[in-house]
Amino acid sequence: MTEPNNNMTSQVLTEALPYIRRFHGTTVVIKYGGNAMTEAALKDSFAADVVLMKLVGINPVVVHGGGPQIGELLSRLNIESTFVNGMRVTDSATMDVVQMVLGGLVNPEIVSLINTHGGRAVGVTGKDGNLIQAEKMPMTSASNDAGASAPEIIDIGHVGRITNVQVDVLDTLVRSEFIPVIAPVGVGKNGESFNINADIVAGAVAQALGAEKLVLLTNTPGILNAEEETISSLEKAEVEALIADGTISEGMLPKVDCALDAVTGGVDSVTIVDGRVPHALLLEVFTDSGVGTQILSQQVDHA
Numbered sequence: 001m002t003e004p005n006n007n008m009t010s011q012v013l014t015e016a017l018p019y020i021r022r023f024h025g026t027t028v029v030i031k032y033g034g035n036a037m038t039e040a041a042l043k044d045s046f047a048a049d050v051v052l053m054k055l056v057g058i059n060p061v062v063v064h065g066g067g068p069q070i071g072e073l074l075s076r077l078n079i080e081s082t083f084v085n086g087m088r089v090t091d092s093a094t095m096d097v098v099q100m101v102l103g104g105l106v107n108p109e110i111v112s113l114i115n116t117h118g119g120r121a122v123g124v125t126g127k128d129g130n131l132i133q134a135e136k137m138p139m140t141s142a143s144n145d146a147g148a149s150a151p152e153i154i155d156i157g158h159v160g161r162i163t164n165v166q167v168d169v170l171d172t173l174v175r176s177e178f179i180p181v182i183a184p185v186g187v188g189k190n191g192e193s194f195n196i197n198a199d200i201v202a203g204a205v206a207q208a209l210g211a212e213k214l215v216l217l218t219n220t221p222g223i224l225n226a227e228e229e230t231i232s233s234l235e236k237a238e239v240e241a242l243i244a245d246g247t248i249s250e251g252m253l254p255k256v257d258c259a260l261d262a263v264t265g266g267v268d269s270v271t272i273v274d275g276r277v278p279h280a281l282l283l284e285v286f287t288d289s290g291v292g293t294q295i296l297s298q299q300v301d302h303a
């Protein structure tokens with residue numbers, strides 16, 4: 001048993017006070033990456049952090065991913081996965097699996113985790129209350145193909161693009177002190193299902209709710225540069241350069257896209273944080289030592 005360090009404890013609590021005051025009554029959207037949902041202890045610390053936020057008067061809204069979990073079931077079913085620009089090509093069989101894993105497995109797991117830690121979470125997909133309305137996403141070949149001729153149109157199946165976010169269902173839940181947990185499945189005009197990258201859903205939900213903060217929890221220490229060092233903050237032009245030279249790729253592409261959209265769309269703070277660090281969320285929201293990469297809006301351009 002280690003002796004409690006009272007000095008350190010009081011220091012940490014004092015440090016948290018201005019953050020509690022600042023975020024009280026505001027909405028914080030948390031994207032919980034499928035890749036950050038690995039060890040049981042990490043899942044517990046995530047759930048405890050969400051519950052603590054709610055208890056101090058912040059309104060957390062969780063959007064989860066599930067890439068690895070979907071990949072695992074697809075491979076058990078011998079359905080092959082391919083990715084274009086970080087998006088999973090989704091034929092009808094794949095869409096069924098996506099929906100089953102997100103809505104039937106990952107979502108209720110997070111809901112139960114939060115509830116066993118003393119919160120009151122309710123799971124919804126983008127279909128509930130017509131929350132995430134979508135249409136088929138048109139996709140052309142990667143824009144960083146230097147020297148490529150005319151962009152090629154690629155069919156990525158049931159991958160959706162958000163057309164509208166109807167937040168009433170979230171407002172109702174939050175007003176009743178529930179913590180919404182959103183599975184990133186969108187609904188089309190004719191009731192069809194769309195697979196939408198969870199980062200994009202989190203960014204759109206954060207904007208639609210007028211959230212103060214968007215935290216993207218993933219499995220890297222933040223955005224890494226070519227030397228694999230964490231970049232502490234980035235603005236639009238820098239992000240574009242890193243995409244063009246291939247430093248930002250795959251799963252990080254939708255993350256930076258939605259982050260830039262969110263900061264220009266009024267979300268005050270957008271950060272990409274290492275969800276493999278215990279209590280990463282708590283550290284990010286309540287301390288001065290938030291780590292990871294902060295995405296800055298264009299307005300702070302030092303031109």
Ligand SMILES: Nc1ncnc2c1ncn2[C@@H]1O[C@H](COP(=O)(O)OP(=O)(O)OP(=O)(O)O)[C@@H](O)[C@H]1O
Pocket residue numbers: 032033034035036064065066067068198199217218219220222223224225247248249250251252253
């Ligand atoms: N410059 C970069 N810095 C950091 N990670 C990068 C970079 N470029 C690409 N990546 C990749 O992006 C990945 C994170 O995105 P990924 O989609 O895999 O996880 P996630 O979004 O947290 O999970 P899910 O998609 O299940 O919600 C990293 O593990 C890394 O492989």
Ligand SMILES: [Mg+2]
Pocket residue numbers: 033065067198199251
């Ligand atoms: Mg991802």
